[in-house]
Amino acid sequence: MSVSTEPAPSGVHTGVLAVTGWSVLSSVGVGADEFAASVQSGESRPADVSTMFEEPLPRPDAHALVDFKVRDHLGRKGTSFFDRSTALAIVTGKLAIADTDLVISDENRRRIGITLGTTAGSVRSTSDYSRETFVQSRPYLVNPLLFPNAVMNCAAGQAAIWFGLKGVNATIAGGQLAGLNVLRYGRNLISCGYADALLIGAVEEFSPHVSWATHFSMQAGGGNTATGEGAAVFVVEDAGAVRAAGRTPEAEILAAEVGSFTPTGELTALSDGLTSLIRRALTRAGVDAGDVWGVATAENGILDLDAVEDRAVVAVLGTGPERIRVKQLVGECHSVTGGFQLAYVLARHRADPALDGRVSVLTSRSSDGAVGVAVVRGYRRERGHHGE
């Protein structure tokens, strides 16, 4: 038997992902432009969330989209059973598609997929489903129409239906590392030829459940960052294919490396692990440490975990690059943190021509022992919005 294990090669794949459009839904802005403006001003204050839910919250403020209603963005038809995660993801995906010059049609929708990161899906949807089995007069009296919402791939599956994307549809439960996981997973799908383009990103919804989980971890770790929420979606394609088509990437993901190390004691193994990953990522990207203009971290005020990142970043990159602590802007957003890190550096590239062609680094870590890094080369955006 003659067996080829090479799936559908296209010939121009470089292993480098190009970002050709993106968007975010965050407490500091809807869409890339609003977000970029907030990044420039650097101002953010958590909103009053004390009337959002019936359940008590650990604190009255959060970086939440207090007034977000899915029907304002997508209409009422087909959206009434969306949970908050699904709604945030689809609205952001729609804005990202409007931001790219990739045209989705019946010719290519089989080759365009979706990869979304999460922590544990819509925790509220899953918990509410369990709750119904305890409080209803019969334990099976749950709403069958809401069952898919209780499963973690709901947002990605609904987004595929909404946009008619029949390519690979994946969900990665990466938690803090989700942003880096989806970059790495997406790079594999595209460089091996399983897809030509992907909407990759992550979504995290604000709920009492997530709010308390954040509170507990802040309390234990000495931090005080409020909970955030939102979604980030990036349209990614193969960089070589984009350039071969005469198009210009907005950014290139030159490397995405992840690893795991046992987080004991002073977290030295975790920090050393991240240090080695940053070195490896720079090597694979072909970039000198001195060329890095900025480092966007997952720092959130939890002292020992912040030290993990700080030690590793300083060890490899020194103190020269601008340090971007994106959670100061958008709050503790769990799985969508990495998306906001990437969005932040791309927002800077849109605003500052001096950064054209320069390189930034994204890092992340989790209390469970995961670490990761991405190397991003950003460009000045030469075109306007799609359709202009």
Place this chain on the structure above:
Amino acid sequence: MTRRVVITGLGPVSSIGIGVRPFCESLRVGRNGTAPITSFDTTGFPYVMAGEVPDFDPKGLLQRLLPEEWGRTSQFAAAAARLAVEDAGISEELLEPARAGSSIGTTGGESQVLEGLTYDALSVGLGGVDTALVRQVPSSRLALAVNRELGLTGDAVTLSTACSASNYALGYAFDQIRTGEMDYMIAGGADSVGRWSHAGFYRLGALTQHACSPFDKDRSGILTGEGGAALFLESLESAQARGARIYGELLGYGLNCDAHHMVAPDPTSIAECIRLAQRNAGIEPSQVDYICAHGTGTQANDVGEARAVIEVFGEKPPPISSTKSMLGHTMGAASGFGAISSVLGIHESFLPPTINFSSIDPEIPQIDPVPNRAREAEVRVAQVHGFAFGGNNAIVILGRLT
């Protein structure tokens, strides 16, 4: 760089056996692993059967992880991975410093932990629950449990693409080794039985009362199940260099999405996924000797799956059986168990059976479900199906090493 990828270790933690020998014997005799539920109070539920793993002893299986620090699903994943590594016969000295990682599929992740917290919160409020349990909720911990149990420092990816997630995990691991990114990968899936999914499937009308009987004319649905399935993957050169027993080769996989309905399967899209997987694996339909079905035992799945198979293979498709008849629907672990069963069939020349079978659904007379007992047969190429909510189709192709 493209390397051939082989499977050299198997770690089933299931209702029909923990470890490869007991699991394989159960496949051969067609053992039923379902029984009345014990992990939660079934009072008020009309149906009470599931494929639980009551004999699961995390303390006995795990060498590094402290079970009390991890949810049941992470324990399943790590224990399955430990068994797969033992079965692969690879030493710690070789494995730990290597480029090695894990990709683990799941539907509910640690939803059993979340369910417990939800119950506790009814009396003490969300602010009064055990914070140590809150830390166990993130599903990323499934793959991290595997890496930390085994001392692996590479990828730890939890793919939460519901009931086809193990096939996604196998595909990702395959690529990691094929492209030279990693040298060893653990791939598979894990899930735990819970009230929320039992209730959800019941209310969808997809749960059966007594037994899961895929492709049978009187089938009436699924039984939920649980467990951990892990496969140890490495390159062919690596396996040969260390003189490892090679169960089979992973030839390729295909993924697509219905983009049509969250719950109802789409036979046309499934047929397309089969063709994608076969093309990526470099095989023709005529080379497939066995299909390990998604085979949930619902009306919609089995007819839709059979129609897709007939569309690709014609009126005489290869035998197609469902291990869910024995295990129940183990959700994110299901296609992992399918892959373990198929690779055992390849290695030991038998077809796993569909049990609880009486007579074929007259709508799909072309289907040979390997009724009730395993069948001796040469299996050179096997095709493992996994379909899921969200239209997440994933198919893996396995082959005998040639």
